[in-house]
Amino acid sequence: MDHFLYRDGALFAEDVPVSEIVAAVGSPVYIYSxxxxxxxxxxxxxxxxxxxxxxxxxxxxxxxxxxxxxxxxxxxxxxxxxxxxxxxxxxxxxxxxxxxxxxxxxxxxxxxxxxxxxxxxxxxxxxxxxxxxxxxxxxxxxxxxxxxxxxxxxxxxxxxxxxxxxxxxxxxxxxxxxxxxxxxxxxxxxxxxxxxxxxxxxxxxxxxxxxxxxxxxxxxxxxxxxxxxxxxxxxxxxxxxxxxxxxxxxxxxxxxxxxxxxxxxxxxxxxxxxxxxxxxxGNAGILASRIIYLKEGEGREFMIIDAAMNDLIRPAMYSAHHDIVPVQEAEPGAEQQPYDIVGPVCESGDTFAKGRMMPKLSEGDLVAFRSAGAYGAVMSSEYNTRPLIPEVLVKDDQFAVIRPRPSFDEIINRDTIPEWL
CATH class of the missing domain: 3.20.20.10 (Alanine racemase)
Incomplete structure (x- = not known):
């Protein structure tokens, strides 16, 4: 059991709508209960x-x-x-x-x-x-x-x-x-x-x-x-x-x-x-991500999201399965279609699911990876100079950022240039 449930068609983390957290913090984002x-x-x-x-x-x-x-x-x-x-x-x-x-x-x-x-x-x-x-x-x-x-x-x-x-x-x-x-x-x-x-x-x-x-x-x-x-x-x-x-x-x-x-x-x-x-x-955390593009491929449709393998490496490393659900709940009996759900990193391994059946979604919609609380944020990296994503902790109707997203300047300024350059 976890505390990520739909209420009136919207996914909540305890008593906080996931969409409210994303609006405040941006996406992608880890959210813990x-x-x-x-x-x-x-x-x-x-x-x-x-x-x-x-x-x-x-x-x-x-x-x-x-x-x-x-x-x-x-x-x-x-x-x-x-x-x-x-x-x-x-x-x-x-x-x-x-x-x-x-x-x-x-x-x-x-x-x-x-x-x-x-x-x-x-x-x-x-x-x-x-x-x-x-x-x-x-x-x-x-x-x-x-x-x-x-x-x-x-x-x-x-x-x-x-x-x-x-x-x-x-x-x-x-x-x-x-x-x-x-x-x-x-x-x-x-x-x-x-x-x-x-x-x-x-x-x-x-x-x-x-x-x-x-x-x-x-x-x-x-x-x-x-x-x-x-x-x-x-x-x-x-x-x-x-x-x-x-x-x-x-x-x-x-x-x-x-x-x-x-x-x-x-x-x-x-x-x-x-x-x-x-x-x-594991089930105390989700990863919320936004759809950037829906791209027609050869006999398939790609859902390109703003989370990537550097944010959640388990599927690339272990062929791990995560349930992926829309943050806005689909209507009962809504038509389903297969998506290849992928991230923007320049690796073919940056694939979260192939042929995953989901309700028809649109660019800009939010999705959530369930059971992402373990071996998610701790295994993340800044590959492709993608900032580590924020972590948020929810308690009842409150939430707090417990690891902020670094700026590009903060990432770049960690590098030291040798004096001969």
Missing amino acids: TATLERHFKLFDEALAGMDHLVCYAMKAASNQAILKTLAALGAGMDVVSGGEYARAKAAGVPGDRIVFSGVGKTDEEIRAALTGGIRQFNVESEPEMRAIDRVAQTLGVVAPITVRVNPDVDAKTHEKIATGKSENKFGIPIAKAREVYAEAASMKGLKVIGIDVHIGSQLTDLEPFRLAYRKVAELTETLRADGHEISRLDLGGGLGIPYERGNSAPPLPVEYGSMIKEELGHLGCEIEIEPGRLIA
Whole structure:
């Protein structure tokens, strides 16, 4: 469920007409709903009720300060994957003991910043990284809390570019090597082992891969405890999918996911961490765009809009589907026709949909990409010197620009000309 609904034929974001936001801010524009962000976080929090747990928002999905502050106010932790994301979480007021540091390429500088500023744990991805954390921690005279990310070799049955739990993926340590790696960690003076980490991929629409991975984690927990390790925390990652295409079968609900976690891991008495990102932010955002031209092609009609692949790269990168709807609702039974919906960037890949059936529209009309709150603005660029588009947050009948659109002068003036020119 989200809070982008039609009222009297007009698409609203909570209690604000989308057309009113576009009139004030321009297009294209990202629009987020506070009510949807809050609702989706609470669904995960409630799903784990009765267990010691922390829901850490995977902020790579959408990392604007206003979004982070909205979730932090509800008690969310943060899952970060870079020094920049760590700095963003801290700037949003999230205390270090609620920040989990993931990612396969942590640098000494990033490790030092987290140990100095406070960290809940590092999710260690490799033996070299583990040794680096130990070295930096000892230099600082502190002890770093860690979990080790194990790769359970489970097929998440998702897009190959967002699968992370198979043996050929770059993430984590093969689960068969876990005892050896944990033994080495226990010998290091700068580390304190507190648990196990696992994450098998993103946009999963079936609970079975999770179940298979978590059973392997449960077995490993018992084995490591028998070896003398303290395993008090299980970081289960994120990955639960969202319904990008309405009318198709819906992915499992957070409450079903929570019940499965309790079934598979509840007997271990561990604190549970989960790291949802897409399911919290995805349906909490839309991308509004205006039609520039309708162009007759060879046996097709192109809808050329002012949003482009640099604003929303998921379709070009993952062949991802987004429902695209008119901001002014069509009359019931209105005639539909196929459009190839494309942007103005000089790349054939700047295509959002081919043969998409939509009501007949006109130049100047507004359309909205649904489920655009995750991996939209955060993956955008200024390719073709197209300014990053504004982000707007709505709360009830109010809205605020939370990232303005830069001017061309601001973009160009970031360049530095060498003195020999």
